[in-house]
Amino acid sequence: MQGQFLGYHSEWNLGSPGGWVYQKMAQEIGSLAWKKIKKASGVDLTLDFDHTLLNPLPLFAKLLFRAHKAKFGSEKPFIALVAEEETLENVGENIKCVQYLNSLEGVKACLIDPTKLEVKDNSLYVGKDRVTCVFVDFNNNVILKLKKKHNMSALLFAIQNGFVTNPRGMEPIGAKSVFEAITSDCKHQMSESTIKRTPWTRQFYPRQTTCPNGKKIPDLIKWTKDNWPNTILKPVHGYSGKGIIIGHKEPNIEKSIKHALRIGDYIVQEFIPIDIWAEEFPWLDRESKKLFIKKWQTDFRCFVTDVGMIGFVTRFGGIPTNVGSGGGVQSTAVLRSKMPVSEAVKRLNDAIIKLGFNFVSEIQDEMDKKSVKIGNVYLLGPIMNTLRPRIITESHIEQLRTYSHNLWKDALTLEGMWIDGKLAKYVRISEEEEEIARLAPWRGKPALIAADGLFGFR
Numbered sequence: 369m370q371g372q373f374l375g376y377h378s379e380w381n382l383g384s385p386g387g388w389v390y391q392k393m394a395q396e397i398g399s400l401a402w403k404k405i406k407k408a409s410g411v412d413l414t415l416d417f418d419h420t421l422l423n424p425l426p427l428f429a430k431l432l433f434r435a436h437k438a439k440f441g442s443e444k445p446f447i448a449l450v451a452e453e454e455t456l457e458n459v460g461e462n463i464k465c466v467q468y469l470n471s472l473e474g475v476k477a478c479l480i481d482p483t484k485l486e487v488k489d490n491s492l493y494v495g496k497d498r499v500t501c502v503f504v505d506f507n508n509n510v511i512l513k514l515k516k517k518h519n520m521s522a523l524l525f526a527i528q529n530g531f532v533t534n535p536r537g538m539e540p541i542g543a544k545s546v547f548e549a550i551t552s553d554c555k556h557q558m559s560e561s562t563i564k565r566t567p568w569t570r571q572f573y574p575r576q577t578t579c580p581n582g583k584k585i586p587d588l589i590k591w592t593k594d595n596w597p598n599t600i601l602k603p604v605h606g607y608s609g610k611g612i613i614i615g616h617k618e619p620n621i622e623k624s625i626k627h628a629l630r631i632g633d634y635i636v637q638e639f640i641p642i643d644i645w646a647e648e649f650p651w652l653d654r655e656s657k658k659l660f661i662k663k664w665q666t667d668f669r670c671f672v673t674d675v676g677m678i679g680f681v682t683r684f685g686g687i688p689t690n691v692g693s694g695g696g697v698q699s700t701a702v703l704r705s706k707m708p709v710s711e712a713v714k715r716l717n718d719a720i721i722k723l724g725f726n727f728v729s730e731i732q733d734e735m736d737k738k739s740v741k742i743g744n745v746y747l748l749g750p751i752m753n754t755l756r757p758r759i760i761t762e763s764h765i766e767q768l769r770t771y772s773h774n775l776w777k778d779a780l781t782l783e784g785m786w787i788d789g790k791l792a793k794y795v796r797i798s799e800e801e802e803e804i805a806r807l808a809p810w811r812g813k814p815a816l817i818a819a820d821g822l823f824g825f826r
């Protein structure tokens with residue numbers, strides 16, 4: 369009998385979550401390696417790389433179609449993916465998404481910067497075509513930045529008139545400081561699984577509060593210094609791991625704390641015990657010609673929608689575990705053999721190590737070649753993958769479905785509270801950003817939430 373998966377989520381993204389194309393590419397590369405490893409080693413394991421949850425893009429597209437349908441019924445969808453102009457030619461994810469949408473019968477899509485949207489006769493257009501659904505690749509603060517230079521009235525029209533998925537009113541709930549509400553005042557309105565998976569979090573400024581075990585903290589700054597190795601400081605509206613200060617990796621406590629207080633808008637969060645979300649993978653060092661076991665940290669993004677969980681992106685790297693911070697996207701497989709995950713991992717790691725440096729090196733070359741061929745690249749090189757997949761079971765998937773279902777419901781409860789002004793002390797945004805958010809309340813309409821899990825599957 370398998371137990372519950374371990375760990376906590378590090379954040380929820382509700383503004384404009386991405387990552388829906390990378391997993392499929394990691395799967396192609398990972399299954400290529402697996403076939404060769406299985407054949408050469410004969411390891412007694414059955415792994416499934418083709419679960420629908422490991423290819424989120426088609427289900428993300430379906431989400432856009434649900435949003436389209438709610439407004440336009442059976443009309444032909446014309447979907448505009450709106451991104452900042454300088455990203456149009458180099459963010460592969462958006463390019464691939466639009467290519468995929470255009471490959472579907474009866475669907476049209478375009479990738480544009482927001483100035484290409486136009487309003488005519490109370491409808492939204494790109495050129496001669498009437499747009500039926502818009503996905504915006506940036507957050508509300510970027511709209512304000514662009515507004516200083518360009519006319520954003522068509523985008524704001526699209527937001528206010530319900531063309532934009534996600535509704536922009538969701539973004540405030542994605543502030544990392546909302547986890548303070550979940551781990552204090554709003555606890556009683558949240559599901560058990562949400563409470564269990566949310567790490568203790570407090571907005572970081574000189575104040576009194578309560579600590580993870582409920583005891584009084586007279587001075588949060590002093591408490592943070594005293595508990596430094598077990599804490600992490602993160603910008604409330606951070607992304608890609610930027611600005612994160614990891615207690616146990618940062619020896620200069622005073623300087624770090626001063627920095628966070630000076631920049632402002634930081635949270636302090638309990639550091640999630642590293643062993644929960646670490647995994648061992650066979651790894652190659654080309655220079656020393658060694659094949660060995662290396663411990664990596666992992667990050668398990670769950671995509672949650674109005675119809676439940678639609679997929680994952682599984683990342684690995686150091687801390688922070690972001691591709692932008694030197695990490696990679698790894699393949700994941702569902703274990704079809706009857707044994708615990710830990711046993712499958714052991715068998716697979718042993719089998720790969722036994723194949724030896726030269727053989728595994730050839731597999732790695734083929735993986736890298738495939739990466740470049742299918743566009744699984746970041747900046748100058750192939751995005752890293754691991755020689756074996758992350759392994760989960762159907763039982764874990766069932767648990768994640770319940771977790772995701774509750775997360776959606778609880779985020780909706782929090783949005784209701786924010787609309788009523790009851791979350792103001794946890795969501796500090798500018799008046800202009802609030803204005804944009806209030807143009808388009810979410811209220812449970814089709815949308816995408818990405819919850820980043822520092823999870824352990826055993």
Ligand SMILES: Nc1ncnc2c1ncn2[C@@H]1O[C@H](COP(=O)(O)OP(=O)(O)OP(=O)(O)O)[C@@H](O)[C@H]1O
Binds near residue numbers: 609612640667822
């Ligand atoms: N409470 C925590 N305990 C331990 N590590 C953490 C914690 N929170 C974040 N991290 C580390 O920092 C990484 C990024 O965290 P988080 O998702 O909160 O920030 P982010 O900058 O919004 O990232 P992204 O936008 O890439 O998802 C995690 O993958 C993990 O490596």
Ligand SMILES: [Mg+2]
Binds near residue numbers: 378820
């Ligand atoms: Mg994250």
